Amino acid sequence: MIACDRCEDWFHGDCIGMDKYTGENLVQKYICPNCSDGERHVTRYKKMCSLEGCVRPARIYDPREPSIFCSEEHCQTWWEQLIATLPRTKGTNQFDFLTQEEFMGLLDTPQRRSGEKGAAWRLGDKPFGVSDDFWETVDLKKALTAEERSILDTSAAERYALGEEIVLCKKMLQLIDMALKRREAAIAAGKGTAKDLCGYDVRLDTVGVSHQFGAFLQSSAGEAIFKAGRLDAPLPLPPTNPDGNAAENNTDPFTAGMCLKKKCKPHVGWSAIMIKSAKHSIKELAAQAREKLAAEARVRDSAAGRFRRKRVENNSVVVYDSDPAMEDAE
Ligand SMILES: [Zn+2]
Ligand SMILES: [Zn+2]
Ligand SMILES: [Zn+2]
Ligand SMILES: [Zn+2]
Known part of the structure; x- marks a missing residue:
């Protein structure tokens, strides 16, 4: 018997053509033929x-974990049936379809969500995601193919080199700053005016050329300058002058190595230009390093997803050293 939601009359299933199962399980709200307006x-x-x-009701009203399936089991079966429709390996139209392997990488498997035993698959928050401590606990030789290890090692070395270049650029900025401070000191000592004095220092010549600047840093003059944090620490080199007519043997402690020309054309705006260029380089290098880091994360994430799936599917792990091609361990 089922009650009409409007008139509250009771009806036999047989009389209204409704079987017992439907009446008991699938009806949300019954309206009898007298009350129905269509x-x-x-x-x-x-x-x-x-x-x-499946003719069971979905658990969409379940407040804990609403689902369009009747049960975790059917959710799991649904995903498995979907996966089964995908090719196991790449065919000729290899970019048209995901393989089963690739697709499963997009799923958040129940094993990943710790503490949710028996939970069903669903699409992951992020493809190939792994738990936070995965890489601390896993055997890298098992989780990464030889090729992946080589990619990651190379990328890490390249990032390290980028980091060193960034350090060089920062030292360039320091040297420019020292030159500016020394120029101010020279002006304070009456060697020129803030408006006119060029103040370019001959030891800025390698700024902007990484390998030359690196060599300068390792020279005794460069080491002394950076140790003291000031340009007049060691004996300055004889000044080079763009038009060649200046004091070759300037030994004035305030200005040795410094361009003393007034309204110097060849060096016009030197500090602003050099600072801008060094800062730009730092930005570029940092962006390159970030890209490499992101690419490494993608390699790791996909490897981690694959590793986890293999362990789940086979309760064993394929060691890729012997065979880098991804073969099913069956
Ligand atoms: Zn009714
Ligand atoms: Zn009846
Ligand atoms: Zn079901
Ligand atoms: Zn100059």
């Missing part, structure tokens, strides 16, 4: 499980 007032049925052939 539009607003009609019988509403519960959403059924999305697994084909």
Whole structure:
């Protein structure tokens, strides 16, 4: 018997053509033929499980974990049936379809969500995601192919080199700053005016050329300058002058090595130009390093996803050293 939601009359299933199972399980709200207007007032049925052939109601109203399936089991079966429709390996139209392997990488497997035993698969928050401590606990030789290890090692070395270049650029900025401070000191000592004095220092010549600047840093003059944090620490080199007519043997401690020309054309705007260029380089280098880091993370994430799936599927792990091609361990 089922009650009409409007008139509250009771009806035999047989009389209204409704079987017992439907009446007990699938009806959300029953409206009897007398009360039904065919539009607003009609019988509403519960959403059924999305697994084909299943006639149980879906648990969409379950407050804990709403689902379009009747059960975790049917959710799992649904995903498995979907995966089974995908090719196991890349065919000729290799970019048209994901393989089963690739697709499973997009799923968040129950094993990953710790503490949720028996939970079903669903799409992951991030493809190939792994738990935070995965890389601390896993055997790298098992989780990464030889090729992946080589890619990661190379990339890390390249990032290290980029980091060293960034350090060089920062030292360039320091040297420019020292030159500016010394120029100010020279002006304070009456060697020129803030408006006119060029102040370019001959030891800025290698700034902007990484390998030459690196060599300068390792020279005794460069080492002394950076140890003292000031340009007049060691004996300055004889000044080079763009038009060649200046004091070759300037030994004035305030200005040795410094261009003393007034309104010097060849060095016009030297500090602003050099600072801008060094800062730009730092930005570029940092962006390159970030890109490499992101690419490394993608390699690691996909490897981790694959490793985890293999362990789940086979309860064993394929060691890729012997065979770098990804073969099914069957
Ligand atoms: Zn009724
Ligand atoms: Zn009846
Ligand atoms: Zn079901
Ligand atoms: Zn100059």
